[in-house]
Amino acid sequence: GAGVSQSPSNKVTEKGKDVELRCDPISGHTALYWYRQSLGQGLEFLIYFQGNSAPDKSGLPSDRFSAERTGGSVSTLTIQRTQQEDSAVYLCASSLVPGVGGYTFGSGTRLTVV
Amino acid sequence: GENVEQHPSTLSVQEGDSAVIKCTYSDSASNYFPWYKQELGKRPQLIIDIRSNVGEKKDQRIAVTLNKTAKHFSLHITETQPEDSAVYFCAAEPAAGNKLTFGGGTRVLVKP
Numbered sequence: 001g002a003g004v005s006q007s008p009s010n011k012v013t014e015k016g017k018d019v020e021l022r023c024d025p026i027s028g029h030t031a032l033y034w035y036r037q038s039l040g041q042g043l044e045f046l047i048y049f050q051g052n053s054a055p056d057k058s059g060l061p062s063d064r065f066s067a068e069r070t071g072g073s074v075s076t077l078t079i080q081r082t083q084q085e086d087s088a089v090y091l092c093a094s095s096l097v098p099g100v101g102g103y104t105f106g107s108g109t110r111l112t113v114v
Numbered sequence: 115g116e117n118v119e120q121h122p123s124t125l126s127v128q129e130g131d132s133a134v135i136k137c138t139y140s141d142s143a144s145n146y147f148p149w150y151k152q153e154l155g156k157r158p159q160l161i162i163d164i165r166s167n168v169g170e171k172k173d174q175r176i177a178v179t180l181n182k183t184a185k186h187f188s189l190h191i192t193e194t195q196p197e198d199s200a201v202y203f204c205a206a207e208p209a210a211g212n213k214l215t216f217g218g219g220t221r222v223l224v225k226p
Contacts, residue, residue, distance in 0.1 A: 042216055048212075091157065103214065
């Protein structure tokens, strides 16, 4: 597609429920990243996929968080047993080749856990 | 891993004045340094970037400088305009093509 697409744009969920956030990167981009941005804060790295390599999961805050990328394209970030501190904007980005150019970000999913 | 510090956290300038944001990084292997602008409620967007083989880069009213020896880089915005008001993030990426590490952001307010 023309840009990075994320869905849903907004998600309100009850504490303890599971949520799935979707990211559709720019076609042909080999690298895909998930970041989290709490209100008024910076960009916290979560996970990074590059081609067929094992993902870099070093930023996932707990084992309630997981992500997968199917067929080298669409990615899903799953948060199990959501907590109020999970409330944030979850941003996905993709890049053509890591280290060559910057990221293109999606518009994000605003997650609110009530 | 890489650590990026960004200062100041907030910056208020008069329209027409210059704004400077400074970042330092820890990993001497980093060689790519982009800057992103995030307007309220919108996605971060790349505005300028620099590689370690270049000391300075300009694009109209914005410029970035890099000092590899000191491991710091700066964003300069000249003749600021109200539409420059946003949060600006610096970032660093190592040569291995790993992920970007972002600074904490600078909220810039340009007063008319």
